[in-house]
Amino acid sequence: MLIQEIIRKKRDNQTLTREEIQFYSQGVTDGSISEGQIAAMCMAIYFNKLNLDERTELTLAMRDSGDNLNWDKYHLNAPILDKHSTGGVGDVVSLMLAPMLATCGGFVPMIAGRGLGHTGGTLDKLESIKGFDIFPSPQKMQELVKQIGCVIVGQTGNLAPADRKIYATRDVTATVESIDLITASILSKKLAEGLTSLVMDVKVGSGAFMPTYELSKQLAQSIAAVATHAGCQTTALLTDMNEVLASSAGNAVEVREAVRYLRNEGTRNPRLHEITLALGAEALVNGKLAATREEARQNLQNVLDNGKAYEIFEKMVIAQGGHTQFDQLPTAAVIKPVFAQSEGYIQAMNTRDIGIAVINLGGGRRIASDEIDHSVGFDEILPIGSKVHPDTPLAMIHAKNEDAWQAAAQAYRAALTIGETQPENRPIVYETLTA
Structure with missing residues (x-):
């Protein structure tokens, strides 16, 4: 195959085959395809778009460009769940939801990111906890998931390496906003976790990544369709980001709020609580850990009320090297x-x-x-x-x-x-x- 012919095909708005997409992803990964050719393909996709099969094949090819977590030897016998957000301000949901889902019977190998643009990053928040290791080895990460039920870690060097190269080119070629490429970028990393189910939080409003409601909805539909088509049952929620989600925005201040939330200290921010329960309920129902959303919400509320979700959070922090004297945060x-x-x-x-x-x-x-x-x-x-x-x-x-x-x-x-x-x-x- 010749990459220029594959680029020409998409430039002329033709459908790419699985083999052509895999050839492109492999060439990106091993360096046989140049940055200029990556840029040309991204621009062709930006203007002519990908159909569902093409989007799915690109996502899977980017996923398979690096390591995939295999859970067979760990005999988990329970669903592997995760949640991802398009990013917002005061969006501290991951810190509470990972231990809540684990306490309800799921396993959560949450791979999170740093701040991007005006949005905060889960990894930056966790690094305000003294000693917290966001980059354990993949083997240690899997062992901790089995022992504790959840981890929150950063992307390892060989997780979806094609995505890193493609994103770096998109960032300097005005193709970041492509819904097809955003979908493949997000899901190539998430599907590499070996998930049973994913729940996606797509923000809408003045603090959202996507500029309009219509584009946010298109992205949510694309992610739900591609992930499910790839074998990972996925639900996407469109949630409000017209104001700061939590009662805080920053790093240590958000960790403090998450700790208070899990410890049942003070009054929980009602918007933050509603979105956390809504996302968690979808994850539990999709993972068949609850029959209905109502049952799922009650289970989530129970593990907050009895303190078990906080116990799992504390175990996760300790296992990842962090100190749990949260009154000593910066x-x-x-x-x-x-x-x-x-x-x-x-x-x-x-x-x-x-x-x-x-x-x-x-x-x-x-x-x-x-x-x-x-x-x-x-x-x-x-x-x-x-x-x-x-x-x-x-x-x-x-x-x-x-x-x-x-x-x-x-x-x-x-x-x-x-x-x-x-x-x-x-x-x-x-x-x-x-x-």
């Missing part, structure tokens, strides 16, 4: 509230701008080599609909110094719309989509 030098400047209701929130404000505080990266300040961010965030006046704290800002606090306070106020009328409630989960 603490910022300046912690004080930002106040409203007028009376009214919080009517809207530019969630993306709040995510960028976390980065500007030092809680995210502008370039890949940046060091993260795990202590900074926002917490005690008031939700949309809250009544405020000039002495109402809108949020608590955690900053490294007074100048950083002042800049964050200005950015936070600018991200909010305060008006005279209370806004109508929005759905938390907009739609649930299957193949």
Whole structure:
């Protein structure tokens, strides 16, 4: 085969065969296909798109470009489950959901990522826990899943290597937004985990990765269809990201909230709780660990109420080398509230701008080599609909110094719309989509 002929075929909007797609993925992996040819193929796919069979074959070829986890020798005798999110601000769900699903009988080998753009990264949050190892060997990771029920780790060097090369090219060739390529990128890594079932959280709104509801829905449908077509029962939920999901946004501040959530300390953020239960219920039903969503939600609530989910979380942290003195998480030098400047209701929130404000505080990266300040961010965030006046704290800002606090306070106020009328409630989960 000649790669230029395969590129020409997709350029002319023809359907690629399994063999052609596998040839492309293998050439990307072994370096026999150049960066220019990867770019040309990505652009051809961007404009002419892939049908369901092509998307599935590309996903599987990228999955098979590296290691696949095989669970046969571990005799788990229970479903292997995972959840993935397209990313948001204050999206700390993974830290609670992995141990909750494990406590309900599933095995969860969760491979997570770092922050991307304005969105926070699960791995960055976990690294605020002293000693936490996000890169155990694949063998140790599988052993911990069998012993504890869950792990949360980073992508190993030989997991879907074709995806890393293709994504690096997409990032500099204006082809990141292709739904077909996003689908293959996400699922090539997830399917390499050897999953029974996957639940996908696709965000919608001002803090979402996809710019419109329609594109978010297209992505959700594509992921559900391709993963299920590839043999992994998958449900995708469209969830609201028009405001910060948790009551905090940052790294250590979100870990603290997750710990309080699992320990039943204080009042759980209702939006965060609803999305966690909704995602968990789909995972348990798809994994046949519950007959109905109602039964699944009750099981999830039970393992929170009896403290067993927190016990699994603590075991996971210890097994991955982390310290469980969560009161010793990194603490910022300046912690004080930002106040409203007028009376009214919080009517809207530019969630993306709040995510960028976390980065500007030092809680995210502008370039890949940046060091993260795990202590900074926002917490005690008031939700949309809250009544405020000039002495109402809108949020608590955690900053490294007074100048950083002042800049964050200005950015936070600018991200909010305060008006005279209370806004109508929005759905938390907009739609649930299957193949």
